[in-house]
Amino acid sequence: MAIHTADEMHSKIEQLKTADDISTADVFDIFSFFIQNSKRFYGISKGDILQSPDIPNTAASARKNGDIEIYNHTIDEIAANFRQDAKESGVDAVQSLLASIVPTCEHECDHLVQQEIVEGKRIHLDGSQFAKEQIAIAATRGSLYEANRYNMGFEQDANIVAFYRTPDVLEQYSPQAASFFQKEAPIQQPERYSCLSVPFGETKINLDFEYYGVKMPIHAPLNIAATQIADIFIPEIPELLQYNPVLKREYNPYGKRKPYAQLMQEKDAWINELMQTGQFRSIIPVRGKKYTAPDAVRMFYDNIIKSSPELQKQAEQARTNTGDVLSGGSDGHSVR
Numbered sequence: 001m002a003i004h005t006a007d008e009m010h011s012k013i014e015q016l017k018t019a020d021d022i023s024t025a026d027v028f029d030i031f032s033f034f035i036q037n038s039k040r041f042y043g044i045s046k047g048d049i050l051q052s053p054d055i056p057n058t059a060a061s062a063r064k065n066g067d068i069e070i071y072n073h074t075i076d077e078i079a080a081n082f083r084q085d086a087k088e089s090g091v092d093a094v095q096s097l098l099a100s101i102v103p104t105c106e107h108e109c110d111h112l113v114q115q116e117i118v119e120g121k122r123i124h125l126d127g128s129q130f131a132k133e134q135i136a137i138a139a140t141r142g143s144l145y146e147a148n149r150y151n152m153g154f155e156q157d158a159n160i161v162a163f164y165r166t167p168d169v170l171e172q173y174s175p176q177a178a179s180f181f182q183k184e185a186p187i188q189q190p191e192r193y194s195c196l197s198v199p200f201g202e203t204k205i206n207l208d209f210e211y212y213g214v215k216m217p218i219h220a221p222l223n224i225a226a227t228q229i230a231d232i233f234i235p236e237i238p239e240l241l242q243y244n245p246v247l248k249r250e251y252n253p254y255g256k257r258k259p260y261a262q263l264m265q266e267k268d269a270w271i272n273e274l275m276q277t278g279q280f281r282s283i284i285p286v287r288g289k290k291y292t293a294p295d296a297v298r299m300f301y302d303n304i305i306k307s308s309p310e311l312q313k314q315a316e317q318a319r320t321n322t323g324d325v326l327s328g329g330s331d332g333h334s335v336r
């Protein structure tokens with residue numbers, strides 16, 4: 001029976017004493033409950049779990065249209081794996097089940113949030129990078145992702161968000177599961193949680209990128225590499241801007257990169273708009289930290305400039321020309 005309330009979740013946990021008590025239906029119901037739970041937290045309306053008896057089920061992934069797809073194994077297999085793991089590791093079965101399902105739900109829901117960021121519906125420091133990474137992955141037919149999965153900014157973001165959110169969620173249902181997760185996750189999944197100790201989205205990558213038969217080996221931090229590839233493809237296919245509206249802030253409608261001076265003007269205009277509409281009070285959560293909306297906008301542009309050597313040069317020039325007197329923009333008072 002579907003689990004709708006926290007009370008129902010508590011009694012479900014009570015019922016599941018041993019690994020053998022965990023049925024396939026339980027796994028699916030618990031999964032659905034925590035997906036709904038994090039959708040509410042993030043304020044996302046999309047994200048239905050695709051359930052079809054034909055869909056082989058359950059490592060999860062968020063799809064572009066905003067559904068959560070469960071795949072790779074059947075739910076039966078997943079439930080069987082949980083029972084097996086619980087028996088072998090000697091840990092409490094429900095505890096290990098919760099410590100595995102909750103971070104998956106948080107991770108996938110964060111991807112849905114990222115989708116809204118790329119669509120320009122939410123402000124985020126790394127909105128532009130999320131979008132450029134997607135373009136770079138498509139441009140490399142997935143090879144960028146295959147070789148750098150745990151270093152991609154959008155995966156790091158989802159893993160970090162899940163790492164910080166999971167104990168908060170679990171605390172309410174099983175404090176043991178919460179501390180079990182915090183202690184065990186980085187040990188059991190070192191690759192996934194390496195993001196906790198590396199610089200976000202800037203890990204150096206090596207990519208044999210080929211463009212119309214011309215080899216263009218890329219050896220650069222990810223943010224710069226993704227930008228390099230986006231700079232080639234967006235002018236060629238400006239429609240990419242329609243699919244990734246956040247990039248309209250960085251590229252002009254024909255796909256050419258906006259120069260530094262224009263970006264700075266638009267940044268100031270955006271911040272003024274936030275001031276006038278009262279939105280400057282909104283708080284933007286980013287991987288366990290909180291930013292005011294104007295600060296998030298400033299950092300959004302800082303990150304764009306950091307990702308492009310060309311823009312860095314222009315910024316350097318602008319500083320030499322003006323003596324950097326007014327680098328903070330024209331919003332007058334900082335909320336920092």
Ligand SMILES: [Zn+2]
Pocket residue numbers: 107111155158
């Ligand atoms: Zn992911």
